[in-house]
Amino acid sequence: MLVSTRRRRRHSAERSWTMHEVDLADASEGDxxxxxxxxxxxxxxxxxxxVPRQTILDFRHRLSALMASGEYPETIPDWATMRRQLSGRQVLAMRRAAYDCPEYASAFRSEPLLAFMAFVLDTDKPFLHPRRWIRLNGAAGATGSGAQPMHQDYWFVQGDPEVYTVWVALHDCTEGGIALVEGSHREGLLDVERGPAAKGQVVAFETDRVVEPHVVMGDVVVFHSLTVHGTAPNGSAMTRISIDGRFQHPxxxxxxxxxxPAxxxxxRLPIAARNSLITDVNSWSGDPALEFDGGMPVVASRFGTDVTVLGARSTEGF
Ligand SMILES: O=C(O)CCC(=O)C(=O)O
Incomplete structure (x- = not known):
């Protein structure tokens, strides 16, 4: 059923069993x-x-330690507090602190994931975008303030459409994760709501093709830049925390x-590694393995930061 996002923003996740899964710890070439x-x-x-569970735990520990250290404008005492309600300023401080954790990038460079992305993109060296996101989806029966409406990443990421987002929950997640519309990438770039308050949400999407993966820590969801997706409602008692990064051919x-940096x-300040040079992507990305050598074709964005299209998300969301 094609439903306008104006009329119905929530969706059903009844068909979650249709998703294809692969176990990277035990995958044959055929798999x-x-x-x-x-x-x-x-x-x-x-x-x-x-992604090895230990890498995710190491990231959680380091991020928690940084946020408890008093070295950032906001303090969060521990991981358990992060899974409860945080202020917008705490979330922003945490987004910046994440760039100071090497695991924020190395989680995406975990051997099984990197090998899979190399296979998907037909290259030895899949390029991990320097912008990465840590997202919180608040508890209490509704999508939190950081919730993303149903959208296509391509409106924000642009460049080559053959970009794949990798979404990684930092804990087991059976509720309040990510919702995606299967096959929607085949419809190309869809129209979005316009206006300064818009957040890039598509005007309409097929509700009966929405899936909502359940993951345990270490599982990831990989999706195309044109696949419609957004934040799933969180009816659980705890905030969902996840990270997402993007890969493309080098x-x-x-x-x-x-x-x-965003x-x-x-x-109006960059979300980037501390004391970094924002003109040097290898520096602000906080990714020790990034080797941007200028060899990639760098193109102008097709949509710019047109506020009628990208609205409130022109810099925030991606
Ligand atoms: O994590 C979410 O709630 C949304 C994620 C998202 O929009 C993305 O990864 O592009």
Whole structure:
């Protein structure tokens, strides 16, 4: 059923069993080939055991320690507090602190995940975008303030459409995760709501093709830049916390903005590694393994930061 996002923003996740899954700890070449084919066909795949649980725990510990250290404008005492209600300023401080944790990038460079992305993109060196996001979806029966409406990443990321987002929950997640519309990438770039308050939400999407993967820590959801997706309502008692990063072929075009840090709408300052040079992507990305050598075609964005299209998310969301 095609439903306008104006009339109905929530959706059903009844068909979650249709998603294709691959277990990266135990995948034959045939399994990997099928997963790649299904990713092409459905625009999404769940890759289980893609990131070692220990890497995620190390990231959580380091981020918690940084936020408790008093070195950032906001303090959060521990991980348990992060899973409860935080202020917008605490979330912003946490987004910046995440760039000071090497695991924020190395989680995406975990061997099983990187090998899968290399296979998907037909390259030895899949390029991990420097902009990464840590997202919180508040508890209490509604999507939290950080919730993203149903949208396509391509409106924000631009460059080559063949960009794959990897979404990683930092804990087991059976509620309040991510919702995606299977096969929606095949419809191309969809129209979005316009106006300064819009957040890039698509005007309409097929509600009966919405899936909502359940993941345990270490599983990831991989999806195409044109796949419609957004935050799933969180009826659980705790805030969902996840990270997402994007991969593309190292010789495919990338939009210039993606090599610069996002600016926080709250204070117009970069969301980047501390004491870094924002003109040097290898520095602000906080990714020790990033080797941007200028060899990639850098292109202008097609939509710029047109407020009628990108509204409140021109800098915030991606
Ligand atoms: O994590 C979420 O709630 C939304 C994620 C998202 O929009 C993305 O990864 O592009």
């Amino acid at each position: 990997l080939t099928r997963a790649k084919e299904r990713l092409r066909a459905d625009g999404l795949v769940v890759a289980r055991k893609a 010789r495919a075009p990338i939009a210039r903005e993606q090599l610069l 600016m926080a709408p709250e204070d």
